[in-house]
Amino acid sequence: MLRINNRLLSLSSPRILAAVGLISRKEQKSHSTLTLQNLNPLVKEVEYAVRGPIVIRAGEIEKQLKGTHKFPFDRVIRANIGDCHASGNQVPLTYIRQFVAGCTYPELLKSPNFPSDIKEKVERLLSVCGGKSLGSYTESQGIITIRQDIANYIQQRDGYPSDSNNIYLCNGASDGIKTVIKLLMNNNQKKPSGIMIPVPQYPLYSATLSEYGAHPIEYYLDEDNNWALNIDELERSINQSKERCEPRGIVIINPGNPTGQVLSRENIENVLRFAHKHQLFVMADEVYQENVYLSGSKFFSFKKVLMDLGAPFNQMELASFHSASKGWHGECGSRGGYYELINIDKDVKVQINKLISACLCSTAWGQAVMGAIVNPPKEGEPSYELYKQERSAVFNRLKEKADLVSRLFNSVEGVQCNTVMGAMYAFPRIEIPKKAIEHAKSKNMAPDAFYCFQLLEKTGICVVPGSGFKQRPDTYHLRTTILPPIDQMKDMVEKFRTFHMSFLREWK
Amino acid sequence: MLRINNRLLSLSSPRILAAVGLISRKEQKSHSTLTLQNLNPLVKEVEYAVRGPIVIRAGEIEKQLKGTHKFPFDRVIRANIGDCHASGNQVPLTYIRQFVAGCTYPELLKSPNFPSDIKEKVERLLSVCGGKSLGSYTESQGIITIRQDIANYIQQRDGYPSDSNNIYLCNGASDGIKTVIKLLMNNNQKKPSGIMIPVPQYPLYSATLSEYGAHPIEYYLDEDNNWALNIDELERSINQSKERCEPRGIVIINPGNPTGQVLSRENIENVLRFAHKHQLFVMADEVYQENVYLSGSKFFSFKKVLMDLGAPFNQMELASFHSASKGWHGECGSRGGYYELINIDKDVKVQINKLISACLCSTAWGQAVMGAIVNPPKEGEPSYELYKQERSAVFNRLKEKADLVSRLFNSVEGVQCNTVMGAMYAFPRIEIPKKAIEHAKSKNMAPDAFYCFQLLEKTGICVVPGSGFKQRPDTYHLRTTILPPIDQMKDMVEKFRTFHMSFLREWK
Known part of the structure; x- marks a missing residue:
């Protein structure tokens, strides 16, 4: 030693x-x-x-x-x-695995033991895959029915509409985060682009900013206040950074990694007001949205709070990231994930779609896992009881x-x-x-x-x-x-x- | 219109x-x-x-x-x-899909109809996955048994040893290609880094060089000579580029995309001599290695030819890319792929391993598909006949x-x-x-x-x-x-x- x-x-x-x-x-x-x-x-x-x-x-x-x-x-x-x-x-949920196995090898659907609700879901998904195979490239943004299911999941979560054209499937949230940060890098400026990141932070952010030659604008989370975001600290951080960089965006991780906090609605409102004031692109890392434990605390998505705030805040640009890797599902190996982009300039969106097309698409199996997560069995369906039981246990x-x-x-x-x-x-x-x-x-x-x-x-x-x-x-x-x-x-x-x-x- | x-x-x-x-x-x-x-x-x-x-x-x-x-x-x-x-x-091969379905939902292995050879392969793979689940993160380079199987596949192909520590699983060959090109970008130089690419080329290369701000050193393939590489043309191309960039590497696509040629052994030898002379890092895009049709023509890997040439050429650095997307398998949606890196400086290798760890790992399902491809059923095994028949038909x-x-x-x-x-x-x-x-x-x-x-x-x-x-x-x-x-x-x-x-x- x-x-x-x-x-x-x-x-x-x-x-x-x-x-x-x-x-x-x-x-x-x-x-x-x-x-x-x-x-x-x-x-x-x-x-x-x-x-x-x-x-x-x-x-x-x-x-x-x-x-x-x-x-x-x-x-x-x-x-x-x-x-x-x-x-x-934590073992894989039977429902997710049966669905993905069925999509992989549709012969399984012929078995009388294969749950009928999952069979329907498999057939629905494969009907929009080229050659009815997960082995075909998908649309670069991801398979349309899965994007629709994600939009529906978001809509049910927030009470605001979500558009499948704003959903991007990716290889784990990491992949999506790197793509969105890439967009904000404007090396034509005399100063490097700066992105606000929390300290402590999940090190993908510092690693990505290093890789892109960007400036990390570090703001400290308030340990004495259970790792909340303090607006005075955000102001200090951005103001001190302006000599060294051109601030472009702010990353918030909620629930927090590594810090485990769940932000209050009021805290999120204040962060959005701050981001609006400084014209920052908001990146909400919400991959732990299904992992909220403390009684009395609740997950509020940045999108919901932004919409609740009304004009001019509901016109702000936002990327929200979610993942198949966490929550009750924990399917890290699938590298399933997605991000929703809202209020994006239409010309910019064309550029994003072009950029992601160069790697063709994210993994179709990861997409299928993500699809299973956002559209689980409903009460009354054959798979529901086991799903509910396994999910609750986790x-x-x-x-x-x-x-x-x-x-x-x-x-x-x-x-x-x-x-x-x-x-x-x-x-x-x-x-x-x-x-x-x-x-x-x-x-x-x-x-x-x-x-x-x-x-x-x-x-x-x-x-x-x-x-x-x-x-x-x-x-x-x-x-x-x-x-x-x-x-x-x-x-x-x-x-x-x-x-x-x-x-x-x-x-x- | x-x-x-x-x-x-x-x-x-x-x-x-x-x-x-x-x-x-x-x-x-x-x-x-x-x-x-x-x-x-x-x-x-x-x-x-x-x-x-x-x-x-x-x-x-x-x-x-x-x-x-x-x-x-x-x-x-x-x-x-x-x-x-x-x-x-082209339909998916039964063997691949049974294997991946079994890895996804191991309950399937209990069925008496599940082929025993595939069952053994599933158990072997899951035994090295965290929690015996494809849902766990894999090692950043990829699951060890799959890397061993790939190394074995390469060894059988070339007649030279391959080390599983030199194999990197990735999300489709595109992902690997972008990673390797990234390593070669040295923005500290007064001139941008230059990478030699064929014209015509697969546009991932020009797209990636654009994204990285690198200089594409374009060399023309010889259309009159069935799209072979002409060494005089390579010399012209690199010499003309030297004012504008610092040449770092050369990309060769063999068999060719979009051009469909299969390079002769002699042509590959000459390209390697050229790359050695100019100290270029060789990137061999060999994703179509299983797609050779013309009788009399044969796929020679750059690695084999480099090894056959002996010293000093067998010390050259080489990245060779392969993919689950093409060949008789055609599993594009899986985003399975790998690259082999040989003769890499050990300090550089540490940096590569660190870099890829920041996105944790490539999709485990894509890895499983790639694993199935490089280790297919052998003669005498229960799955062999159907596999052989389906593969030959494609x-x-x-x-x-x-x-x-x-x-x-x-x-x-x-x-x-x-x-x-x-x-x-x-x-x-x-x-x-x-x-x-x-x-x-x-x-x-x-x-x-x-x-x-x-x-x-x-x-x-x-x-x-x-x-x-x-x-x-x-x-x-x-x-x-x-x-x-x-x-x-x-x-x-x-x-x-x-x-x-x-x-x-x-x-x-």
Whole structure:
């Protein structure tokens, strides 16, 4: 462990990755056409902690555990990523899988055991696919019936019309987010384009802005106010950025990742007024809209609040992202996702449609999964009871763990954890002793990265350090998912408690 | 039709898209945050003819045909895109679909009718998926057993080892191609990065270079030599480009799209020597490697030839792309694909792995389809006979049409068509009368775009003009797929013959 720590420099250095990848610089070829020196410099800037060095190290440990190498634990607890089915506590819904299997191999529909409501849905979808096959390219925006079902889902959610022509299916929300940010990049300006992103944030945003050479306009979420958005802070952030960039858009993640808050309606209203004042394109990352647990709190979509506000706000441009990966479905591997674009200039829309056509279409199987999610069985249909039962079971377990996890963390000395209102994560704040901070810094490591590496090596718990999401200077956090089974979560927090106490003692 | 022609300006103008999209500029909102003026200027430069204005117009006609609007034809023949299952002449292989359905809904494996060999394959794949579900995120490079199967497929193809650590699953080859080109973009240089691309080319390449602000170094394929690569022409092209860019890589499409050639081993050797001399990163687009029809011609992978050449060529960096979308499988909608990277600098590889991790992974269902393709049933296994029979039927039909189509086109006066050796397209050269050329130019249209619009309006045949792929100045072509059923292809060429004769008369 010490040897590994000695070799690790900083979470933000590309060298750490080389180090963790156990790569010897001497092994390098000397006459390569593509080298670290002439590689796209923007690629070098990209960082993505959710699959970063700690996670790479966790994979190594898993391999070593199978061999003779001994660790003070039997298994790695992967609490680093919101990977629902992999957690061992959330199984795929029968309804979704029967639907997708039927679309894949329509011979299955001939079986008398195949539920009739799902059969109808399969036939409806395949009737609009080229050659009645999911194997055909779809329209670039996505299969029309699925876009209609999504529009219907949005309409039922918000009480406002949604147009299937404004719906874009994509390969996971990540793909859609990258596309929309790409549109806003105007390199003709003397200053780079700037996008407001929360801190803490989901690192896809910082990674994408790095890749595009854009300026991240970071605004701090208010930890003392359960990670709400503070409008004074938004003003400070945009005003300070104007020398360095041309602000173009604002990203809001609601429910929050990694922070687990669910924004109040009033907070959303104020954010929209702020965005309107500064002429910002609003990007609402709403992939956790089905993950709201705290009683009394409710998901309000940015679209609904924008419409409720009336003119001139209801003319604002908005992109809202949703995903097949989260919620009660958790079909991450499908890479299903969509975004709704509203109030987009018509000429711009033509350009968007042209741009996405160059990669032809998103995965038809991912589209089918997304379609199943937004149009589930209705009461009275043959598949309804099982669907309802499976869905409730998933949701109730998540709700129970959301409640449990902040209580558990708060019971540990030197740890403070806001209530997990929604999403799938807790983001507790960790007290790290001054000596440990100094030690980490002397090794060129972020203190919470040092902490999380130690946690992994001593307990097998794999979480992501707060520095991977960014955080207020001199505060330290970690992100853990709430996905492991309850017993495992309790066990995890107990192991964490023991580790944390011993860490405090070691470095006091 | 005339009205539409009047409104269409040029295939290369964004305005044509607005025009075809029936968008009135007056409808535009005036206070948008994102407008055509401040949209990412690189996005505006992107062009992608395979789903361009002619194809948009074809979609409109299809809608109008369902209404009262009359056309001199009953249906649109979509020969614009290599969309195998949609063509009505290629059905999904039972084996692939049973495998993917089993992975989707493992309950199916309990049926005594489920083939035992496919059952074993499903269990093998799910055993390495998180929670035994395709719904989990996969490793960013792709599921390990599928990467191993791909490596094995490559090894059997080439007779040289392939390492699963060098295999990257992606969302269709397009996604992989964009990733690799991204790596080569070095904007720190005083000159933009340049990538050599063939002309004619598949327009994903020009679109991607536009999007990245890179310089396309265009080299002409030798039409008189069945679209081979001419080394003198490569030298001319790179030497002329050096003032304007920093050459970084070369793209070769083999078998050719849109041109249908299959490169000889000697031609590939010479291209590799050329790339070595100029220190170019080689990108081999080999997605049609299973589509070789002409007897006597054979697919040689760039990797095999590079290895056969020995030192120093066997140390060259190479990316080879393959896809689930083409071949006998034609599973376009799955967006399955992979690339193999060889001889990559180890530090660069760490950066690539980091970059792709930010979007987590490619679609697991697409990966499963790709896995099925590279590891089909073996002789003696329960699924083998049906698989072999279905696969041969698809291949034999394509082979028959490849042979037929060039003969048919060559029988039309003023049309010359090289032999379709492989891939799925014919790219005949069309004689366009001088008066028609002048007329088209006066309307600011590419002459072959004018021709193809007329062809569509008068016959319902939807093909892509050669200008969408680029071509030698003052030559005109069109690209048609060979996917429609034989009777429809014969009918299509007869309609084309009648149209072409009448076009020649009209404009002589």
